[in-house]
Amino acid sequence: MKGMSATLTRLAVCVCATFAVAAYAGDVKPEWSSAAVPQMGFNNWNSTHCRDEFNEDMIRSVADKMVSTGLRDAGYRHINLDDCWADWQRDKSGNLQPNLKRFPHGIKALADYVHSKGFAFGLYSSAGTNTCEPHQENRGFPGGLGHEKQDAAFFASVGADYLKYDNCNNEKKPAKERYAAMGEALRATGRPIFYSLCEWGENKAWLWGADPKVGASSWRTTGDISDKYDSMLKIFKQNVVLDAYAGPGHWNDPDMLEVGNGGMTDVEYRSHFSLWSIMAAPLLIGTDLRKISPSALEILLNKEVIAVDQDPLGKQGKQVRDAKGIHVIVKPMKDGSQAVAVFNEGDAAQDVTVSAQELGLKAGKYRMRDLWKHADTQGDGSIKLKLEPHATVMYRISAM
Numbered sequence: 001m002k003g004m005s006a007t008l009t010r011l012a013v014c015v016c017a018t019f020a021v022a023a024y025a026g027d028v029k030p031e032w033s034s035a036a037v038p039q040m041g042f043n044n045w046n047s048t049h050c051r052d053e054f055n056e057d058m059i060r061s062v063a064d065k066m067v068s069t070g071l072r073d074a075g076y077r078h079i080n081l082d083d084c085w086a087d088w089q090r091d092k093s094g095n096l097q098p099n100l101k102r103f104p105h106g107i108k109a110l111a112d113y114v115h116s117k118g119f120a121f122g123l124y125s126s127a128g129t130n131t132c133e134p135h136q137e138n139r140g141f142p143g144g145l146g147h148e149k150q151d152a153a154f155f156a157s158v159g160a161d162y163l164k165y166d167n168c169n170n171e172k173k174p175a176k177e178r179y180a181a182m183g184e185a186l187r188a189t190g191r192p193i194f195y196s197l198c199e200w201g202e203n204k205a206w207l208w209g210a211d212p213k214v215g216a217s218s219w220r221t222t223g224d225i226s227d228k229y230d231s232m233l234k235i236f237k238q239n240v241v242l243d244a245y246a247g248p249g250h251w252n253d254p255d256m257l258e259v260g261n262g263g264m265t266d267v268e269y270r271s272h273f274s275l276w277s278i279m280a281a282p283l284l285i286g287t288d289l290r291k292i293s294p295s296a297l298e299i300l301l302n303k304e305v306i307a308v309d310q311d312p313l314g315k316q317g318k319q320v321r322d323a324k325g326i327h328v329i330v331k332p333m334k335d336g337s338q339a340v341a342v343f344n345e346g347d348a349a350q351d352v353t354v355s356a357q358e359l360g361l362k363a364g365k366y367r368m369r370d371l372w373k374h375a376d377t378q379g380d381g382s383i384k385l386k387l388e389p390h391a392t393v394m395y396r397i398s399a400m
Contacts, residue, residue, distance in 0.1 A: 041078025046286025122162030
């Protein structure tokens, strides 16, 4: 009976692929595929990788937790599956099929559940013959190279609103060519699907990802993050200098958040979240929300910092100082205020002074809103404080 059930489920998935647009036209919400602001949500990879705990029960529980904790209402709108969701081989017709041990009810049923909770649903593939996680014969799961139209139809048929498209096993074919093929295939389905390139930065996707032939909404600018301060710091430095290439509809992606995974201190996690927000980076939670600590959840729910990331003006913060371990980043906001982050990367506390002139402010009186203390002061726009190791202070500065 189990074998028959699996066969019927796979058959249903294949049949659905034929009727992609007709079957799912009604559940598409424009904001789910919109890239007007950086994407926010959840991705399982940083917490589970390919371990058995990554399954439909986990994803359903995460969706429930995002509702009950207020994360959905704070703006986290995507729930994305990463590598290892698929079966290790395609079916006889060459279609992708789910790993039924992990997802016994199939991908469509899971997408329907995620949608019912008010989230967009995302899937993962690679712009190569196989994905990145070794499985059979040290190869990954089926990739999209040469199967772009077929795979895009599958993604649309199961109700995907988001595709993370990786860069493994690419047979050295030009990156732009491979990513453009999938972008064209996604658009041809008629379903709006947020297209996120996981290109690692080696081919400088920020130079061509927004090309209409590619049609990406975000692109990785760095290698993979790990749950270590040194990794976060390295990636921050690589991404912060690319502010000229980000804006509404196209975002630099320095990889997912590690907040809550336990490898950094709360001070370092606050810096991580602050820096990603002022860089207008995607905010994709990478911890297992079923067991998140109160302190980590408090960081992820800081709506004043989230508002900096999600500001509709769509500017990535510009670094105006990088000297002696102190970084100052300024982000203009739509209401005319300035968001400012001051970050001490070093291992010792420093006395820091930032003049109003350095922040681009005219002489005058300003309201200084501390986004972590949630407190206001008044002043001339300058900042003077003792900044602890690895710490970031964040202000929103408005003229009075």
